[in-house]
Amino acid sequence: SDVCSSDLINNGALHTSVRSYEILETNGNIREIQQNDSDFYTALVGIGSTGIITSLELEIVPSYEISQTVYAELSHETFKKNLLEIMSGGYSVNYFTDFTEKRLGDVWFKNRGINPPTYFGAKARTAKVHPIVSEPADATSEQLGIPGPWNQRLLQFRIDANPSAGVELQSEFFVESKNGSAAFSAIEEISHLFREKLMISEVRAIAADSHWLSPAFDRETISIHFTWKKDYEVPYLIHLIEEALKPYDFRPHLGKLFNVEKDHLVKVLPKFEDFVQYVKRVDPNGKFQNQFSKNLLSL
Numbered sequence: 001s002d003v004c005s006s007d008l009i010n011n012g013a014l015h016t017s018v019r020s021y022e023i024l025e026t027n028g029n030i031r032e033i034q035q036n037d038s039d040f041y042t043a044l045v046g047i048g049s050t051g052i053i054t055s056l057e058l059e060i061v062p063s064y065e066i067s068q069t070v071y072a073e074l075s076h077e078t079f080k081k082n083l084l085e086i087m088s089g090g091y092s093v094n095y096f097t098d099f100t101e102k103r104l105g106d107v108w109f110k111n112r113g114i115n116p117p118t119y120f121g122a123k124a125r126t127a128k129v130h131p132i133v134s135e136p137a138d139a140t141s142e143q144l145g146i147p148g149p150w151n152q153r154l155l156q157f158r159i160d161a162n163p164s165a166g167v168e169l170q171s172e173f174f175v176e177s178k179n180g181s182a183a184f185s186a187i188e189e190i191s192h193l194f195r196e197k198l199m200i201s202e203v204r205a206i207a208a209d210s211h212w213l214s215p216a217f218d219r220e221t222i223s224i225h226f227t228w229k230k231d232y233e234v235p236y237l238i239h240l241i242e243e244a245l246k247p248y249d250f251r252p253h254l255g256k257l258f259n260v261e262k263d264h265l266v267k268v269l270p271k272f273e274d275f276v277q278y279v280k281r282v283d284p285n286g287k288f289q290n291q292f293s294k295n296l297l298s299l
Contacts, residue, residue: 008088009177009220012207015045017058024052026287042271042278045211047254049279049293066091066153068108069115069145070129071122076103076188078120079203080181083222086120087180087205092154095203096131099191106131110153115145131156132164132200132227139163168199169228171238172253174215177205179248180222186244187224194237199227212271215251223253235259254296262298 020034023043033039043050079086079095087093090111097105106129107119117124128137128144139161142148157163175183184203206221215221226241228234239259242250249268252258265272276297283289289299 008084009205009207012209016209019059020057022055041210042212045213065147066110066150067115067145067147068110068143068153070125071107071119072125073104074122083181099195169234171257172225174221174223174251175248177220177222183248197229197231201226212275
């Protein structure tokens with residue numbers, strides 16, 4: 001198939017590092033699936049409906065160092081005008097904003113080598129900061145451009161610390177990279193309706209892949225993540241965002257909060273119906289299904 005790509009985004013989602021895996025099937029057998037097997041791109045990303053993955057073989061590279069710098073208060077306007085260039089300018093780049101009336105956000109920039117003093121006009125912060133500015137920065141990974149091992153820099157939070165706010169709700173939506181700026185604008189236009197319940201929003205970029213149920217299936221992707229306060233209104237606010245994003249054929253993160261049902265997933269995930277048929281074949285008696293998957297897949 002033709003993958004839509006700007007050729008700027010190089011890092012895939014975590015599952016793209018897998019080269020083979022073992023999966024526990026309904027009959028109790030463990031089957032190894034290699035990358036050249038027909039089931040490889042079907043079963044790995046499968047919301048638990050294809051079996052229990054018991055082991056993974058990953059493609060690895062020699063260890064390397066990363067420097068992380070946070071650039072303060074980049075305007076939404078500059079971000080939208082240069083979104084793909086900003087998101088692809090380093091090894092890993094994230095944009096955090098709370099969608100307040102200030103329309104500003106911080107760029108978390110990770111790269112091999114020395115980071116520049118400014119990034120698209122935003123200046124490097126001189127003190128550590130949490131993505132949620134009101135939270136203490138102690139739990140975050142090292143910043144200030146200080147090089148360190150990749151596993152101590154690529155995560156925003158220290159591996160031994162509490163991530164994010166701890167008590168929260170999450171949702172995430174994925175659009176094709178060419179629609180990233182327009183989708184961000186659509187959310188910005190309704191942000192006054194939800195910002196009081198929002199802790200922080202994060203934008204990231206993902207290279208296209210071939211896994212059937214992946215949010216980046218066959219298209220280079222911009223994801224917009226929301227960390228919410230634990231509040232009864234959040235599902236309705238997510239609905240408002242979904243409505244704003246429908247013109248851009250968004251894909252929801254199936255492990256986080258969303259409202260859309262199978263008809264939307266069939267529209268935006270070309271292999272969704274094929275995946276449903278696969279699940280029916282490998283799990284005809286529904287051993288690996290629960291009410292969520294039965295409803296989502298119409299089983």
